[in-house]
Amino acid sequence: MPTAGSNRRTGEVSIKDVAHRAGVSIGTVSNALNRPDRVSADTRSRVRAVIDELGYVRSESARQLRSGDSRMVALLVLDIGNPFFVALSRGAERAAREHELGVMMCHSAQDPDAESLYLSMFAEQRVRGVLVTPADTTGSNLLAFRRHGIPYVFVDRVVDSDDACSVSVDDVAGGELAMRHLVEAGHERVAYISGPSHLAQCTDRLVGARRAVAATGLPPEALTVLETTRLDVASGRDAGARLLGLRPRPTAVFCANDLLALGLLQAMFDAGVRVPEDLALVGYDDIEFAEAAAVPLTSVRQPAERMGATAAELLLRETEGGREHEHESVIYPPELIVRRSTLPRRE
Amino acid sequence: MPTAGSNRRTGEVSIKDVAHRAGVSIGTVSNALNRPDRVSADTRSRVRAVIDELGYVRSESARQLRSGDSRMVALLVLDIGNPFFVALSRGAERAAREHELGVMMCHSAQDPDAESLYLSMFAEQRVRGVLVTPADTTGSNLLAFRRHGIPYVFVDRVVDSDDACSVSVDDVAGGELAMRHLVEAGHERVAYISGPSHLAQCTDRLVGARRAVAATGLPPEALTVLETTRLDVASGRDAGARLLGLRPRPTAVFCANDLLALGLLQAMFDAGVRVPEDLALVGYDDIEFAEAAAVPLTSVRQPAERMGATAAELLLRETEGGREHEHESVIYPPELIVRRSTLPRRE
DNA sequence: TCGCTTGAATGAAACGTTTCATTTCAATCG
DNA sequence: CGATTGAAATGAAACGTTTCATTCAAGCGA
Numbered sequence: 001m002p003t004a005g006s007n008r009r010t011g012e013v014s015i016k017d018v019a020h021r022a023g024v025s026i027g028t029v030s031n032a033l034n035r036p037d038r039v040s041a042d043t044r045s046r047v048r049a050v051i052d053e054l055g056y057v058r059s060e061s062a063r064q065l066r067s068g069d070s071r072m073v074a075l076l077v078l079d080i081g082n083p084f085f086v087a088l089s090r091g092a093e094r095a096a097r098e099h100e101l102g103v104m105m106c107h108s109a110q111d112p113d114a115e116s117l118y119l120s121m122f123a124e125q126r127v128r129g130v131l132v133t134p135a136d137t138t139g140s141n142l143l144a145f146r147r148h149g150i151p152y153v154f155v156d157r158v159v160d161s162d163d164a165c166s167v168s169v170d171d172v173a174g175g176e177l178a179m180r181h182l183v184e185a186g187h188e189r190v191a192y193i194s195g196p197s198h199l200a201q202c203t204d205r206l207v208g209a210r211r212a213v214a215a216t217g218l219p220p221e222a223l224t225v226l227e228t229t230r231l232d233v234a235s236g237r238d239a240g241a242r243l244l245g246l247r248p249r250p251t252a253v254f255c256a257n258d259l260l261a262l263g264l265l266q267a268m269f270d271a272g273v274r275v276p277e278d279l280a281l282v283g284y285d286d287i288e289f290a291e292a293a294a295v296p297l298t299s300v301r302q303p304a305e306r307m308g309a310t311a312a313e314l315l316l317r318e319t320e321g322g323r324e325h326e327h328e329s330v331i332y333p334p335e336l337i338v339r340r341s342t343l344p345r346r347e
Numbered sequence: 348m349p350t351a352g353s354n355r356r357t358g359e360v361s362i363k364d365v366a367h368r369a370g371v372s373i374g375t376v377s378n379a380l381n382r383p384d385r386v387s388a389d390t391r392s393r394v395r396a397v398i399d400e401l402g403y404v405r406s407e408s409a410r411q412l413r414s415g416d417s418r419m420v421a422l423l424v425l426d427i428g429n430p431f432f433v434a435l436s437r438g439a440e441r442a443a444r445e446h447e448l449g450v451m452m453c454h455s456a457q458d459p460d461a462e463s464l465y466l467s468m469f470a471e472q473r474v475r476g477v478l479v480t481p482a483d484t485t486g487s488n489l490l491a492f493r494r495h496g497i498p499y500v501f502v503d504r505v506v507d508s509d510d511a512c513s514v515s516v517d518d519v520a521g522g523e524l525a526m527r528h529l530v531e532a533g534h535e536r537v538a539y540i541s542g543p544s545h546l547a548q549c550t551d552r553l554v555g556a557r558r559a560v561a562a563t564g565l566p567p568e569a570l571t572v573l574e575t576t577r578l579d580v581a582s583g584r585d586a587g588a589r590l591l592g593l594r595p596r597p598t599a600v601f602c603a604n605d606l607l608a609l610g611l612l613q614a615m616f617d618a619g620v621r622v623p624e625d626l627a628l629v630g631y632d633d634i635e636f637a638e639a640a641a642v643p644l645t646s647v648r649q650p651a652e653r654m655g656a657t658a659a660e661l662l663l664r665e666t667e668g669g670r671e672h673e674h675e676s677v678i679y680p681p682e683l684i685v686r687r688s689t690l691p692r693r694e
Numbered sequence: 695t696c697g698c699t700t701g702a703a704t705g706a707a708a709c710g711t712t713t714c715a716t717t718t719c720a721a722t723c724g
Numbered sequence: 725c726g727a728t729t730g731a732a733a734t735g736a737a738a739c740g741t742t743t744c745a746t747t748c749a750a751g752c753g754a
Contacts, residue, residue: 012496014710025734030712040732055494060471061417062710066739070408081433081635089427102468104451119448121449124407124585149359233635262639288428288580289636290607294643361740377742387702409740413709666710696754704747710739717734723727 001318010033013056018152018278033058050330064126066306072102073315075308076115077155078199080107081232082259084304085133088155091308092131099316101128110196110230112136116144123148129315131155131308137200139163151318155311156302157200158331167330169302171201174334175208176302178254178282179223181336182218185344187280191224195231195237195256202231202256205284209254226252231256236263244271252342258283258290261297263340267338269294281341295317296339303332354493360403369397378403405455411473419449420662421469422655423462423479424502425546427454428579429606430634431651432480435502438655439478446663448475455575459483463491465595470495476662478502478655484547486510498665502658503649503680504547512661514677516649518548521681522555525601525629525647526570528683530563533693534599538571540586540611542578542603549578549603552631556601568646571597578603583610591618598626605630605637608644612688616641643686650679 019026024043032039032047039047064070065285073096077085085107093103104127108115115135122130123145130152134142142152142164175192182190192209195202213223225286226242228235236259243253243264254327255261259281266273275281275295283290286301310330318325366373371390379386379394386394397403411417420443424432432454440450451474455462462482469477470492477499481489489511490498501513522539529537539556542549553572560570573589575582583606590600590611602608608630609692615622622628622642630637633648657677 013708016710026711027713027735028733029481031733034712038732043732057467057470057495059412059473059710061473062412062739063471063712064408064739065412065741066710066712068712068739080436081430083428083430086428102453120404123404124410126406126408148404155623228630233639262636266639289609289639292580292613292636292640294639296641359740363740373741374705374743375703378703378727381742385702390702406740409709411709412711413740413741413742686696696727697752698754699750699752701750702748704745706743708743709726709741713738715734715736718732720729720731722729724725 013054014333015056015058017054018047018050018056020263021054022047023110047213068126070126070128071100072104072124072125072127072321073312074118074127074130074132075155076122076130077105077107077119078110078133078135079231080105082285083255083289084257084302087287087304088308088311091305091310092312093308094305095309095312095316101316103312106134108133110135110199112141112198116141119145123150126150129153129319131311131315132154133157135199137198137203139185151315153311153315155307158204158329163329165311165318165329167307167309167311167314167332169332169334171204171334172208172211174284174300174302175205175254176212177208177334177336178205178210178284179209180215180300180337181342182252182254182280182282185214185252185280185342187250189222189224189248189250190252190254191226191243191246191250193236193243193253193255193260194225194227195235195260196229197227199231205254207258228260232259233263233266236260236265237267238263240264240267240271243267244273249279252281253279254282254284258285258287258297258299261299261341262289262293265294265297275308276341276343283341286337290337291339293341295341298339298342299337301335301337307332351462351501355552356669358475359520360401362403362405364401365394365397365403368401371392371503401552415473417473417475419451419472420475420659421465421472421474421477421479422450422452422502423465423469423477424452425452425457425480425482426578427452429604429632430636431604431632431649434651435658438652438657439659440655442651442656442659442663448663450659455480456548457482459488459545463488466492470497473497476500476614476666478658478662480504482546484545484550498656498662500658500662500665502654503549505659509674512658512676514654514658514661516654516679516681518681519555519558521631521647521649522552522601523559524555524681525552525631526556526559526685528560528645528685528689529579529599529601529627530559530565532599532627532689534597536569536571536597537597537599537601538573538590538593538597540583540590540600540602540607541572541574542607543576544574544581546578552601552603558622564640575607579606583607583612584614587611587614587618589615591620596626599628600626601629601631603631605632605634605644605646608646608688609636609640612641612644623688623690630688633684637684638686640688642688645686645689646684648682648684654679 286299290297630646633646637644
């Protein structure tokens, strides 16, 4: 039972209780905890013992208030339901742990308002920094966040390097890679299933897709674009239904991510449309489940885990670099993984 | 530029700066923020204006230190790579948001040590409460955590209700459901692919499986148990390889979760073993990707999102209930979703 | 006009740490 | 033996809030 100096309201044990019980000053307890070398071995062990006995746990908020620095990094992603971001978070976490920092992961659900809400929360928490996949192309949320002086790194988004560091994959190149694979296989009516057009990923991949179509000499009308409201499996199913209504129906489809592609695949299966015979299909991200899909999915791979780790490292370098930090943009190349969903058509 | 009272070290704007600039006292600024009704409309708007002008953001750590209560709930799951837990977190988040609380999600990677580390972190942060899928059956981590007086709720784990609240699905029943489905279809050599045996989920489902085998009059040896070190796709592939080495080879397999089943499915595909013709396969959790798998997966469904929401609600009820709170155990029934991976065998 | 009430604002204490200048005390040196 | 050093411990200030008892001023009824 804590007695002297214990918090009457919560009944919690404070550093004061430990000091009193161990017969030393508060400062000594703090030192025993944070700079053990400044304290004699004797007192150190006595303090340790009392801490165990009383079940003392230091208050992180008091620590942070006084010392001014937080041990947390925030990771704000578009969608926690997308395994791509989960892989990314693993990388970030690993890198952060090496610097003894924790990662708190939140997801904006692709909603700019939710993003803004989370950013204010991060500011209130005075997090060490933020890794963010922005939910709006305007970037106004981040612009507003900037004044707080908390460093942030863009993830999965190419960005002007005056602004901040960034880690990304060249989405235009990725889109081109995917679509070229289709048109070079001889498809003349193709479709791109895009997520919300306010996401840069979606529009960039479209640019690449258009480029590939043009490069083959096909007219722009050869490419149909269907936009969905979300980047998930359910939206993929919806898009599939819409695709089935198109006349003439495209013979090949490129989806802005694997979740859409998996949903679309289900819709095709239900409608009796065979993949790849009747419809070739390419996804994006190469998540773990693309390979295990009903028809293993051709997909554009991004080094998700590495991206997360790199982002965290850039962030930490920035927090340590101080004034003379120079923003840096790391861009990884995308890679096409060909699987059964785009096997050569039988003529 | 903040002038009077601004923190010289960090250059941040504090409530003192706002007060000074607005020509009111600190307490008034605080009231304008937290109890707007106690402040005249006039001062209120003036304070608001100054806050915007100066870009003031209240310090969460100071707030928490003084007021003593945190606005955070922690969610500690076994594996963030498992879509089941992602769905669960969505439910928890939704419920927490209704009480204006944030959820911080961490994953123990099924490692009791990591679990213990995270728990201490939560204690230091003085989180409002913890939702936890325990990583060790002994429960010693949680027992140690108990002394901090922070309430916690077990998720996906049946537990003695003297201890804490819990939300779960009856895993023994689930295991029985899955295995009965197989043996009643006439399979006489079956296997159970278990995750680590220190996870209660894995052992409970085994108990159910054994019960189903016994109920059909088959000898216990009819059931082969393979244990894996992790509950993920890669481990499923490994288990698949081991399964292929068994003589005689089982004709039906029940996996402790869908990730294992998906991995095993890949291994079977690579080896030319047909599912369901040569091998029937049942998973657990019914994650979104089970339906989209190469062979759509029969699986035992758990109401993940609802479980998360219920857990959060139980937790909040406990924090509000105070002394007279009575622990509660909510147990949902599992549900078998039959798909192609266990279609009746052609005789 | 005087006391009373009420609404608004104030000032200071407290929350639990870290940090730093200061004190204490024993050991070492010339 | 007095002066000097160094290690160890101390005490108090500060961090940015919230909260609460207090003050202040204006409005009101008698």
